[in-house]
Amino acid sequence: xxxxxxxxxxxxxxxxxxxxxxxxxxxxxxxxxxxxxxxxxxxxxxxxxxxxxxxxxxxxxxxxxxxxxxxxxxxxxxxxxxxxxxxxxxxxxxxxxxxxxxxxxxxxxxxxxxxxxxxxxxxxxxxxxxxxxxxxxxxxxxxxxxxxxxxxxxxxxxxxxxxxxxxxxxxxxxxxxxxxx
Amino acid sequence: xxxxxxxxxxxxxxxxxxxxxxxxxxxxxxxxxxxxxxxxxxxxxxxxxxxxxxxxxxxxxxxxxxxxxxxxxxxxxxxxxxxxxxxxxxxxxxxxxxxxxxxxxxxxxxxxxxxxxxxxxxxxxxxxxxxxxxxxxxxxxxxxxxxxxxxxxxxxxxxxxxxxxxxxxxxxxxxxxxxxxxxxxxxxxxxxxxxxxxxxxxxxxxxxxxxxxxxxxxxxxxxxxxxxxxxxxxxxxxxxxxxxxxxxxxxxxxxxxxxxxxxxxxxxxxxxxxxxxxxxxxxxxxxxxxxxxxxxxxxxxxxxxxxxxxxxxxxxxxxxxxxxxxxxxxxxxxxxxxxxxxxxxxxxxxxxxxxxxxxxxxxxxxxxxxxxxxxxxxxxxxxxxxxxxxxxxxxxxxxxxxxxxxxxxxxxxxxxxxxxxxxxxxxxxxxxxxxxxxxxxxxxxxxxxxxxxxxxxxxxxxxxxxxxxxxxxxxxxxxxxxxxxxxxxxxxxxxxxxxxxxxxxx
Numbered sequence: 001x002x003x004x005x006x007x008x009x010x011x012x013x014x015x016x017x018x019x020x021x022x023x024x025x026x027x028x029x030x031x032x033x034x035x036x037x038x039x040x041x042x043x044x045x046x047x048x049x050x051x052x053x054x055x056x057x058x059x060x061x062x063x064x065x066x067x068x069x070x071x072x073x074x075x076x077x078x079x080x081x082x083x084x085x086x087x088x089x090x091x092x093x094x095x096x097x098x099x100x101x102x103x104x105x106x107x108x109x110x111x112x113x114x115x116x117x118x119x120x121x122x123x124x125x126x127x128x129x130x131x132x133x134x135x136x137x138x139x140x141x142x143x144x145x146x147x148x149x150x151x152x153x154x155x156x157x158x159x160x161x162x163x164x165x166x167x168x169x170x171x172x173x174x175x176x177x178x179x180x181x
Numbered sequence: 182x183x184x185x186x187x188x189x190x191x192x193x194x195x196x197x198x199x200x201x202x203x204x205x206x207x208x209x210x211x212x213x214x215x216x217x218x219x220x221x222x223x224x225x226x227x228x229x230x231x232x233x234x235x236x237x238x239x240x241x242x243x244x245x246x247x248x249x250x251x252x253x254x255x256x257x258x259x260x261x262x263x264x265x266x267x268x269x270x271x272x273x274x275x276x277x278x279x280x281x282x283x284x285x286x287x288x289x290x291x292x293x294x295x296x297x298x299x300x301x302x303x304x305x306x307x308x309x310x311x312x313x314x315x316x317x318x319x320x321x322x323x324x325x326x327x328x329x330x331x332x333x334x335x336x337x338x339x340x341x342x343x344x345x346x347x348x349x350x351x352x353x354x355x356x357x358x359x360x361x362x363x364x365x366x367x368x369x370x371x372x373x374x375x376x377x378x379x380x381x382x383x384x385x386x387x388x389x390x391x392x393x394x395x396x397x398x399x400x401x402x403x404x405x406x407x408x409x410x411x412x413x414x415x416x417x418x419x420x421x422x423x424x425x426x427x428x429x430x431x432x433x434x435x436x437x438x439x440x441x442x443x444x445x446x447x448x449x450x451x452x453x454x455x456x457x458x459x460x461x462x463x464x465x466x467x468x469x470x471x472x473x474x475x476x477x478x479x480x481x482x483x484x485x486x487x488x489x490x491x492x493x494x495x496x497x498x499x500x501x502x503x504x505x506x507x508x509x510x511x512x513x514x515x516x517x518x519x520x521x522x523x524x525x526x527x528x529x530x531x532x533x534x535x536x537x538x539x540x541x542x543x544x545x546x547x548x549x550x551x552x553x554x555x556x557x558x559x560x561x562x563x564x565x566x567x568x569x570x571x572x573x574x575x576x577x578x579x580x581x582x583x584x585x586x587x588x589x590x591x592x593x594x595x596x597x598x599x600x601x602x603x604x605x606x607x608x609x610x611x612x613x614x615x616x617x618x619x620x621x622x623x624x625x626x627x628x629x630x631x632x633x634x635x636x637x638x639x640x641x642x643x644x645x646x647x648x649x650x651x652x653x654x655x656x657x658x659x660x661x662x663x664x665x666x667x668x669x670x671x672x673x674x675x676x677x678x679x680x681x682x683x684x685x686x687x
Contacts, residue, residue, distance in 0.1 A: 002652060002655070004648045004651060004652070006644050006647065006648065008640065008644075010635075014644070016644060016645070016648045018648055018649065018652040020652075020656070025649050025652065025653075027645055027648065027649070029641075034645065036645060036649055038646075038649050038653075042541065043540050043541025043542075043558060043597055044540060044541060044597055045541055045595070045597065046646065046650070048642070048645070048646060048649075050642070050645070056639075056642055056646075057595070058642065058643070058646040059541070059595075059597050060646050060647055060650040061597075072651075074647045074650075074651075076643035076644075076646050076647050077595075077597065077643075078639035078642045078643050078646065079592070079638075079639050080591070080592060080594075080603055080604040080607055081604060081633075081636060081638075081639055081643075082600075082604075083639070083640055083643035083644075085643060085644065085647050087647045087648060087651050089651070089655065113527070113530050113533050114533055114534050114535060114536055114564065115536060115564045116564055119370070137367075139374070140533070140534050140536075140564045141534045141536075141564055141565075141566065141567060141568050143350070143418070143534065144367065144370070144371055145531070145533055168536075
């Protein structure tokens, strides 16, 4: 049996054991076992028959960075809900813990939530900003979208050139949290 | 402008281009699509009998270039052009140039577009015709300073709106004088980018009105009827997302009054074809003229469901000079219809557009379900155009049946590859407020937020699916990896395989 460690959206982790039995998989969670008859369908879809009875479509999309062996981020669609999980096998979780944990996300950065054009900046480096204050306006699909500061702080730098087209996830504005100023 | 039309060029893309072509097919008419470079394999191009490349990427380089559209019509011998909605559909210049070239526009006369297209002019025409309007500035406002003076006399909160506007673009709500400068600049800039006209005007902001509109249909022989109302109060970012007909709020007296005013408004500008008169209504059932859209609306299917009429068919018939086949007293409606717009957007992130590639698509079907989608598996939803991927409409014998059916159909919708608002739409139609019919334009934000509340109903299944998928993948890759060479302890077998595969060093 192989064990996977799953981190749920709320940070809680659970362990699930898996073993193959014929064409089915046996999943063990605590002292409960379930039989899974899983069929892959075109387009990343799969169909699950749980304990030979309950029927579900699901889509599993691995969202992690391929070059990082400790990045197990995955988005799973069941019904009309998407669940963001982190799934690593037991061995890799131990290795990750030994190496010293995950990267820290930069706290006060505003990234482009979609591809678009940087229309205008509403702040300059050095400006003090408060949570919810607009920092930059990005145009996508003819709509102007104002992106706001997540917390109080000081604007460190403006990263994308004014008027330039940026990709989704591009760093636009970095903000130092107040405590770091 | 008469004589039977043989071949229709649709100067649009996406779901509306398909919707128009479907009726053309049913009427035995030829269809011509036009397309930009990114739309080479779009569904509307594949559906049409003929398709002409416009070149260019953005709308401004393709779907908005009048000369290119006319050249495409001439090349294919199309004798009529259907503009759909958006793009050139309300452009009087386009209408005039088609007239010059002897091509029939399936739409109103340029004079009607001009009178209604400019919101401040439309207000003046409506006031003259005795149609009630929302209090506001008499014409476009020169600058932010003048706006402050005007706004203070009209009273806050106030809406800054693009004079040439529509579709919620170039529109800002302002609560007080101090915020007016910024809103004025933003509305101007959006108006300039969207309509090439940066004039803006002010209108009093009605607190939580309902947005109700009336469909009208007029021929070239002086006949004009209304096809009842549509309720469009469920909006986000000033754009409609759920529409229905009839409105749960409108009683028979209000329906008659609104219908009469809508016909009066259409007649005041000599309207021909299908058009929509939009009203704002307050809780006391007072209603004010908001604007007239001189084109087919996105949400026209709900009217088609309850009246049994094909609005595109009547647009075409009227455009070739036919007389409307019915009088107002011949018209009635049956049952209830609800439509939901499926967008590539992220409700949890303020309904921001979420472009991407549709990897897998399963659209709903079954009794009384209509899916007008403009995409298929493999379609890319680009930041260049509107992020709507489909409108889903249903019919039921009564409102409750229609709502249950819409929820059922939304649950069948599967879009893989990008983020959509489907789950949000389901939450919206299932709220007590929506079901009771007691809601207004403040619904999104007041009753329901974009971000979904925690719902872990399916979480354990998501966990099992992910773990099972990881297990099968690891098993397969370990087998393959073992065939290559013994592993090093730092990288797992499947990761190594992934690296080798992508690096091409095998």
